[in-house]
Amino acid sequence: MGSAGPQFYDDDAIFATYMQHRQRPDNPNDTLEKPVMRELMGTIDGKRILDLGCGDAAIGRELLDQGAAAYTGVEGSAKMVMWHTRPGHPTYDRGLELSQRRL
Numbered sequence: 725m726g727s728a729g730p731q732f733y734d735d736d737a738i739f740a741t742y743m744q745h746r747q748r749p750d751n752p753n754d755t756l757e758k759p760v761m762r763e764l765m766g767t768i769d770g771k772r773i774l775d776l777g778c779g780d781a782a783i784g785r786e787l788l789d790q791g792a793a794a795y796t797g798v799e800g801s802a803k804m805v806m807w808h809t810r811p812g813h814p815t816y817d818r819g820l821e822l823s824q825r826r827l
Contacts, residue, residue, distance in 0.1 A: 730800025768792045
């Protein structure tokens with residue numbers, strides 16, 4: 725297993741650490757990335773969103789809840805996609821299309 729590129733999060737220890745930090749209220753995804761991305765997107769009502777390198781696809785759930793017509797997330801990590809497309813996870817069966825691809 726490589727430690728760089730799309731397979732980075734497929735390492736069990738790295739994935740576990742990421743998921744632990746992602747749940748914190750002050751995580752970088754929510755405090756740094758999301759505000760900038762939302763500002764750049766502008767109004768999302770009725771828009772179809774393509775997210776390359778979607779990670780945990782948390783923003784996809786929010787965008788759909790706030791009026792986006794569709795959300796497609798493409799992630800290089802097979803482990804990340806499997807985690808977030810399992811039954812019982814908030815992204816499962818919510819209209820999010822997630823797939824694993826080498827970016």
